[in-house]
Amino acid sequence: MERPGLKPRVVVIDDEEGIRRLFQRLLGKRYDLQTFERGLAALEDLQRTPADLVITDLKMPGIDGMEVLRRVKELDPDLPVIVLTAYGTVENAVEAMKKGAYDYITKPVQAEEMELVIEKALERRRLLLENRLLHRELQEKYSLGALIGKSPAMQQLFRLILTVAPTDATVLILGESGTGKELVAKAIYAHSLRKEKVFLSINCAAFPETLLESELFGYEKGAFTGASSTKKGLLEVADGGTLFLDEIGDMPLPLQSKVLRALESGEFLRLGGRTLMQVDVRVISSTNRPLKALMAEGKFREDLFYRLNTFTIELPPLRERREDIPLLAAHFLRQYATKAGKEIHGFTPETLEILLNYPWPGNVRQLEKAVERAVIMTRGELVEAHTLPAEVLQTAEKSLFKAEPLSFREARQRFERDYLITMLRRHRGNVTAAAEAAGIHRTHFYQKMRLYGISEAEYRNPDMMGEEEG
Known part of the structure; x- marks a missing residue:
């Protein structure tokens, strides 16, 4: 579990010493990184010391990556696992994702892709823990x-x-x-x-x-x-x-x-x-x-x-007690996700920031209806900003220029994601047409979509597109 003020703990399992050294060199300063050559030793360590993320190779002597995945999920169902796989065995990685893996990284490892996938996995972990804490607080003392x-x-x-x-x-x-x-x-x-x-x-x-x-x-x-x-x-x-x-x-x-x-x-x-x-x-x-x-x-x-x-x-009014917005939003999210039979675990940081900054003239009732709409529109595990009502998004866009400037890397990632979504909307979810219009290979377009958690299915419905665009 992530600890406030401490680096997230990441466990890497790979029988190749070169891969372990690569992860240590690229991630050792940013995370509390522990590397293991064998799956059994890593699992014993996880039983003693909880982690925030596990990265495991699929093909290893002894306990392989699939068995590591199974045992990690028994230990902590919410602990994200990323699998490493050679380019020719992507099918195995997809099978691992069906069994609960968060994502996969292909070898040879590309530093930028690896860092982005790890950041997203840790962010998801943080949101799940925050959502669990909010629910416990609601039950114990804040209601x-x-x-x-x-x-x-x-x-x-x-x-x-x-x-x-x-x-x-x-x-x-x-x-x-x-x-x-x-x-x-x-x-x-x-x-x-x-x-x-x-x-x-x-x-x-x-x-x-x-x-x-x-x-x-x-x-x-x-x-x-x-x-x-x-x-x-x-x-x-x-x-x-x-x-x-x-x-x-x-x-x-x-x-x-x-x-x-x-x-x-x-x-x-x-x-x-x-x-x-x-x-x-x-x-x-x-x-x-x-x-x-x-x-x-x-x-x-x-x-x-x-x-x-x-x-x-x-x-x-709600605008005078903004610190209650995350609690209220989490409560309504759980209520409407359960009603809809959806597994939605929280809000992306961008979405939560928009909810916190909107003035809510209709107060708690308006927030409830905004979250209900977002649940209807959400297809993944997290509620994203584009699922919010048009009036909320328009206010957020107007205040965008007043926000703190992003780092170059954050700005580039935001641009890439927005660009991909724009192209998919324009071509009604047709990835081949969107990639051709963007001037990049279809496979590369798909890789970027996966990195940013974008599904083409969300942009195939013309009615939905019109609604999102307000």
Whole structure:
């Protein structure tokens, strides 16, 4: 396992001394490199000291590369293994990949190709470990019900919820659209003394005044045209439990006075009724509107406001708690990848950087939908940037020039990858046509695609191409 501040540990197994010396010369300064002549000795070492990457020759005396691969996967299924193979035995390397090898390198070893494949394998290892850590953190300390966050603002929110939940105080939840106000209401309910009773919710912005009134208070048979039978309202059904009034700021002014009376006395009349109904209901409300401004304009009752906000909780927008984005993204990725039956282990660094830097005007709800879309578009083990929605990518492109300059090598790799993708898009995934247009041999084009983890299948669907290009 990679250790913070320490070099990644790489184990190389090859019976040729020249190959071992080559790896030592090229990689010895960058990695904690250990070389072995025999597979058995390397496996014994791996049992004592975990590694981040194993590179093994396929053809060796004693235990061959296939057996090394099998035993390494038994030891650690997520430990990447790269196999070395002579050019004429590529078929064996492909068979090894089917059995779990991360990639292969052909002999004679080309330094640039080797370094790039190793970097990608170690990056994948790091992402897998990070994703596992995020999931463990979510389970252990960074979640409360469906709420997720390790930022100081979210940790304070968790404390407020746990403080007010066991009481019967009315709670007013304030926050922008998509910040998770209903999740907060449900978390309060789940930790309350009323958790064994019913939890009901209604969106006050979704109903016209007369219909909202009948939903809340119910009605007697014959109260109005179409009232063919008596119906209990939500206040009555929620007796003993919790009622969540979502978007209370959109409640019509005439109805507010009736709600106030019900909250203060616990009594109300059904529409068309003459018998006072008595209920014991805890009310939690929320809004994304500025209630104090509405009060100043005469659009929201001041007495109702003070009745509702015995305890106020304000939810921060996602842009003010960016440190929570990796946790949230990992949670949504696991949720939607499982639902889709896909093995997706994390996000590429570029994708995660874009997610971190986007302002998320739609907050957590928008992030969730962006990750859901990315899962649908992803065909490999990692979510790549091009699977994100167009508005997210466009913002990332605008901020590209403000970013720290890349090294020459990083810039060249990014250019090569983008160039290959552009040619594949232009020729609808036809590698032969793309290579011909690029002026390079088809085999070389395929090699570059493999190095950068590009699949031509992603660019064969014209509808998908149009969607990606926004």
